[in-house]
Amino acid sequence: MKQLLLILVTVLSLVVPSKAENISGSVSGIVIDNETDQVLEYVSVAIFNSEEKALVTGTISDQDGIFHISGLKQGNYYLEVSFIGYDKKVLEEIQIVSTRSAIDLGKIILPRSIEQLNEVEIVAEEMSVEYKIDRKVINVSQQLTAASGNAIDILENLPSITVDIDGNVALRGSTGFMVLIDGRPTVLEASEALQQIPANTIENIEIITNPSAKYNPDGTSGIINIITKKNKLQGLSGTANLNFGNYNRYGGGFLLNYTKKKWSLFIAADRNYSEDPEYNYSERITQSNDTTYFNRSHGDELDKRDFWVVRGGLGYTITDNDFLNFEFNVGRYSRSSSSVLDYEEGIEPIGSLTEYTSDEYGSRAGNFYSFNGSFQHNFNGAGNNIVAQVQYRSRDGKEFSTNQLLDMNDEITSGQINTEDGPGAEWQLNLDYTNKITENSKLEAGYQSRISKSADATELYWYNPNNGDYEKQPEFSNDTDYSRDIHSIYGIYAGEQGKFGYQLGLRGEYTYRVIKTASIPDDFTIDRFDYFPTLHLSYKLPVEQQIMTSYSRRIERARGWYLEPFITWSDAFNVRQGNPGLSPEYIDAMEVAYLKGLGDHSLSFEGYYRITNNKVENIRSVYQENVMLSRPENVGQDYALGGEMVLNLNFFKWWKIDLSGNFYQYKLKGSLGEQVFERESFNWNSRLSNTFRFLEGNRIQLNSRYNSATVTAQGTRGDYWTADIAVSQEFWKKRMTGILQVRDLFGKVIRERTSSGIDFYSYDENFNRAPRFSVTVNYRFNNYKDKSNRGDDGGGDGEF
Numbered sequence: 001m002k003q004l005l006l007i008l009v010t011v012l013s014l015v016v017p018s019k020a021e022n023i024s025g026s027v028s029g030i031v032i033d034n035e036t037d038q039v040l041e042y043v044s045v046a047i048f049n050s051e052e053k054a055l056v057t058g059t060i061s062d063q064d065g066i067f068h069i070s071g072l073k074q075g076n077y078y079l080e081v082s083f084i085g086y087d088k089k090v091l092e093e094i095q096i097v098s099t100r101s102a103i104d105l106g107k108i109i110l111p112r113s114i115e116q117l118n119e120v121e122i123v124a125e126e127m128s129v130e131y132k133i134d135r136k137v138i139n140v141s142q143q144l145t146a147a148s149g150n151a152i153d154i155l156e157n158l159p160s161i162t163v164d165i166d167g168n169v170a171l172r173g174s175t176g177f178m179v180l181i182d183g184r185p186t187v188l189e190a191s192e193a194l195q196q197i198p199a200n201t202i203e204n205i206e207i208i209t210n211p212s213a214k215y216n217p218d219g220t221s222g223i224i225n226i227i228t229k230k231n232k233l234q235g236l237s238g239t240a241n242l243n244f245g246n247y248n249r250y251g252g253g254f255l256l257n258y259t260k261k262k263w264s265l266f267i268a269a270d271r272n273y274s275e276d277p278e279y280n281y282s283e284r285i286t287q288s289n290d291t292t293y294f295n296r297s298h299g300d301e302l303d304k305r306d307f308w309v310v311r312g313g314l315g316y317t318i319t320d321n322d323f324l325n326f327e328f329n330v331g332r333y334s335r336s337s338s339s340v341l342d343y344e345e346g347i348e349p350i351g352s353l354t355e356y357t358s359d360e361y362g363s364r365a366g367n368f369y370s371f372n373g374s375f376q377h378n379f380n381g382a383g384n385n386i387v388a389q390v391q392y393r394s395r396d397g398k399e400f401s402t403n404q405l406l407d408m409n410d411e412i413t414s415g416q417i418n419t420e421d422g423p424g425a426e427w428q429l430n431l432d433y434t435n436k437i438t439e440n441s442k443l444e445a446g447y448q449s450r451i452s453k454s455a456d457a458t459e460l461y462w463y464n465p466n467n468g469d470y471e472k473q474p475e476f477s478n479d480t481d482y483s484r485d486i487h488s489i490y491g492i493y494a495g496e497q498g499k500f501g502y503q504l505g506l507r508g509e510y511t512y513r514v515i516k517t518a519s520i521p522d523d524f525t526i527d528r529f530d531y532f533p534t535l536h537l538s539y540k541l542p543v544e545q546q547i548m549t550s551y552s553r554r555i556e557r558a559r560g561w562y563l564e565p566f567i568t569w570s571d572a573f574n575v576r577q578g579n580p581g582l583s584p585e586y587i588d589a590m591e592v593a594y595l596k597g598l599g600d601h602s603l604s605f606e607g608y609y610r611i612t613n614n615k616v617e618n619i620r621s622v623y624q625e626n627v628m629l630s631r632p633e634n635v636g637q638d639y640a641l642g643g644e645m646v647l648n649l650n651f652f653k654w655w656k657i658d659l660s661g662n663f664y665q666y667k668l669k670g671s672l673g674e675q676v677f678e679r680e681s682f683n684w685n686s687r688l689s690n691t692f693r694f695l696e697g698n699r700i701q702l703n704s705r706y707n708s709a710t711v712t713a714q715g716t717r718g719d720y721w722t723a724d725i726a727v728s729q730e731f732w733k734k735r736m737t738g739i740l741q742v743r744d745l746f747g748k749v750i751r752e753r754t755s756s757g758i759d760f761y762s763y764d765e766n767f768n769r770a771p772r773f774s775v776t777v778n779y780r781f782n783n784y785k786d787k788s789n790r791g792d793d794g795g796g797d798g799e800f
Helices: 002-015 150-154 188-195
Strands: 027-034 046-048 054-060 066-072 075-082 089-096 102-108 116-118 120-123 129-132 135-141 161-163 169-171 178-181 202-209 223-228 233-244 250-260 261-289 291-319 320-350 353-378 385-406 412-421 422-436 439-465 471-473 478-497 500-517 520-538 545-556 567-571 574-577 585-598 601-622 625-654 655-672 673-694 698-707 715-717 720-731 736-743 752-756 759-767 773-779
Touching: 027 046, 027 075, 046 066, 054 066, 066 439, 075 102, 075 150, 150 188, 150 202, 178 188, 223 478, 261 601, 291 478, 412 471, 412 567, 439 567, 601 752, 601 759
Parallel strands: 027 102, 178 223, 574 625
Antiparallel strands: 027 066, 046 054, 046 075, 075 089, 116 120, 129 135, 135 202, 161 169, 202 223, 233 250, 233 773, 250 261, 261 291, 261 759, 291 320, 320 353, 353 385, 385 412, 385 422, 412 439, 422 439, 439 471, 439 478, 478 500, 500 520, 520 545, 545 585, 567 574, 585 601, 601 625, 625 655, 655 673, 673 698, 698 720, 715 752, 720 736, 736 773, 752 759
């Protein structure tokens, strides 16, 4: 009887109008940064009853800066819009009535905060890391301790980033990730590209660990997108910078921008040079024919990097709905390493001992180019467009290395020279379509084609002590041609139902690859179709809270030399060989994230689980007496289960704390030959940043970070801790900023690595000379805005 009565009351409530109660009103709008004119995500929006001053409900703006609050009864309301680092915005006199129940507030311009402290103007800083629905955005302006460094120096301040003894960057424990520059691929290898990009040319860095189907699926752990600086102010504006430091480090650059009506133009150039003195120690034990050999070395090494780039762009607004854009990058990179190492070599138990010196030099240099053109047409209202893009990128790379062994009388006993010449080029075509079907749903679809070709010519020369010449070794000299075509289509559907948001995506890719080498008659061919689903879900909890979860399937394709089937000598003690039968890694990645605003503070947590199939590891084995062979192999599967937490605290106007940590359980299992293995470790990293503002225009930042030890397929990598400090001061009415940095404040960060397998054991130790001092000076002209006037939004119709 009770159930029947309940049904009857429900039906009557649906069919019988009840004046005010049957009105379901809504309020919507889009939140904009008043300086950058960019949309703001995760802005807290709360609506209050005007009479009772009581909170009714609230929400958070989405990735497009849009918010929507529904289910409002007839009445008078006011809206509060707040975000960390911005002034609170209050919109009064919002009235829900029967004739006006759906209210669109249009653009809400949110000004950044200004505080007065002892007559000193304090401008609230941007968040060091901002969280969006599918990415983290690192504000480079907040990373003072990396101002004169490169992209890696910035990324090292994130808990999910680690750098090993060889300078290889890992994202959540994986070196497989894709680097984009302004959303486009680069011709350089991932770690190499990050080492070359000066920090002072970077606006933001985006970490996209679970990208949507719109992005290329390459990379085990996701995408690192470098957003370079481009001013957007009317008229002529620009910046210039210089930096210098100990150990012969110097650099500089400029950016000029001109915008007028329908035209925008920018041109920029940068050049940076650095030297990194290091100390290396290694020991190696190998067994062959029941004999145990040992080899120990130690000495100094000097790494040099030289990089310059010129970039520019031209934009033209054809109509209010049609936009044309062209950009280019032209540059050159160069890296060299020289060392003089003292060696001891013998047989265990200690028999005859041979001492000698190894004089080594290696360099890698080349030019790179990229050209990009795009056209965008908007139609049928905001959020509907089609974008066509074509990009061409190429590079030429030359490598040269020499290694000479000298006896105690400085006479050459053996030596070798390696050369490698490897040009490559790629065309990329994109066509992307976006259709905003309803206010809360959107459809995206697109096509992409990547057509690439490259060549590689390697030569080896050995020293002939009889005539003192270096003679070519044909059996170790090879020519290889690569061609690879990848054609992709994707579709994404996204929508919202109340507080629940979702995004479904699917990408299909067809790959055709051919490798030809003169020394082997057969070609190595791949003819394969892959699919990559993605899923993103979000739920808006009470005010200033949100929870998100996502899934993506990704692929890590083998890099060029991983596929070369022949032996290449790296130096007198190491050779490498590729594996053309190598299968790509396939990755299943799942994440869940929780965001919480705590007034002036914020807390975020991300949990993740990643499975890598066909795991690729560089496997070392004994090639011959005291010579090691490195060859990539599919060894099995690895698993990473962990979490990442970021806590932003603002206890005082002059003191800000950013505390972050990443922890994960890592397991690697598989087989090497007939040997089955399973290795496991608990890894964790932490970062602590303190920023102080004691005086006007002054900032002091102290950063520290710790990386724990971890396991590999054949060994371990050791832990380390380091600290940096920086002081920043503004001059000349804030047109000039000077930054003094000290990196590795307490000196000598030691990085260790061990490796062992059948018939060998090795240990390597490395540390840079430290501390490292540097000074950076930035000058800005015609782009300074008076912060005290920022509250005057100057918004037109439909702007608040």
